[in-house]
Amino acid sequence: MKKIIQISLVLLILMIITVGYTSGYGAGEKSVSAYAAVQDGNGTLKEAAMENVPADRQYAVEPDKIANDNKTTDGSKTTDDNKLTDSNNTKINNNVKDGDKIKDSSKIKAGSGQKDIPASGMADQGKPMVALTFDDGPHPKYTAEIVEALKKNDARATFFVLGSRAEKYKSTINTIVENGNEIGNHTYSHRELTRLKKSEIQSEIKKTSDILEAITGKAPFLTRPTYGSVNENVKTCAGSPLILWSVDTLDWKSRDKEKIVHRTLNTVKDGDIILMHDIYKSTADAAKVVISELRARGYQLVTISQLYQARDISLENGKEYFECSTYYAENNKK
Incomplete structure (x- = not known):
């Protein structure tokens, strides 16, 4: 047995x-x-x-x-303040077509110290430019440090914020806007939109849009889908241009200031959209160096809206945008 x-x-x-x-x-x-x-x-x-x-x-x-x-x-x-961040899981697409014109571009405010970017929101078309973007914030300390570094260097950026954090850190949202930066929608709770029903996608985006409008008086025009994941439902339900990126700093992975700086400065070129996350101390520290060095190299640091306005490209709802080089602009104008 x-x-x-x-x-x-x-x-x-x-x-x-x-x-x-x-x-x-x-x-x-x-x-x-x-x-x-x-x-x-x-x-x-x-x-x-x-x-x-x-x-x-x-x-x-x-x-x-x-x-x-x-x-x-x-x-x-x-x-x-540990939150989800994006990974670069979407291929660069250089064939995006333009569409509807950017709404309310005249209402984009210039922050203090924006010497080479007029209050109209237009950057100098004759100079190289890149768009720094920060996801998953705001963070009451690190976001504020990044905004201050931008201000000191006559620069701007776009912050794609989570609604759940925006309603928690309202004053930080106001600090971003008051200094001439752009606010974008990064959903309410960072759920992956491609896994959701249409009604859930709309809820994630609308809830954040309503929160931001209540804080700033203006609903965000741009959306960055979480994880860079896009399908037909996301395109249909977003109701706004979908902003991806051409340079992933991998700050979410290394969380190392020197690695972030090195990767960014050795990769960047005119028209790039750079992805960072303002919920990490290492990113805030690296951003200060990157901002200063890019300005020293002659780059204008502009918002997403300014980048496409300067290249005479209109942004279309439901379309994906990854970068805006001079070559891209010449081949995508109406």
Whole structure:
């Protein structure tokens, strides 16, 4: 009897191992659906498993490693500023066509110290320019530091904010706008839009739009889809141009000031849209160096709207935009 029990146990173990290897995933690989399940309704990761996810679905965040660094105190309440960030999972498309004209471009305000960018919102077409963009904020400390660095260097940027954080840090949103920068929509809770129903996509975008309009008096014109993920439903439901990027600084991955600076400055060219995340201390520190050095190299640092206005390109709702070089502009004008 004892032998029979032992043999049964061995057979059971062999069956379990066999099932594990025939399920389509290796010992250290987690299925896409299993990983997506760790994202709760508020868009917050419940576990860090990036190294166990197939490369094409890696989410750019490791909460356990950055939680302590990104703790902030808001009055007597301590909050965790670890949020989801984007990974560069969309190919560059240089064939975007123009469409409807940018709305309310005359209302773009010039911040203090914007010496070479007129109040009309137009940059100098004869000079090279790039657009710095920051996702997942605002952060009460790091965003403010970046805005101050922009101001000191006669520069602007576009901040794609989460509605859940915008309603929490209203004064930071106002600081961004008051200094002549642009605010964009990055959804309310950072859920991946391509996994949602149309009604859910609309809700994620509209909720943030309403929050930002209540704070600033103006609804955002631009949207950056989370993870850079776009499908037909997202294009249809967004109701705005979809702004992607041509330079991923990988700040979400390295969280190392020197690596971020090196990657950015060795990659950047005229017309680039640069992706960064203003929820990291390392990004704020790197941004100060990048902003100063790009200005020293003769680049104008402009908002997304200014970049396309200067190249005489209109932005169309539901279209994806990755960069705006002179070559791109010459081949995409009406």
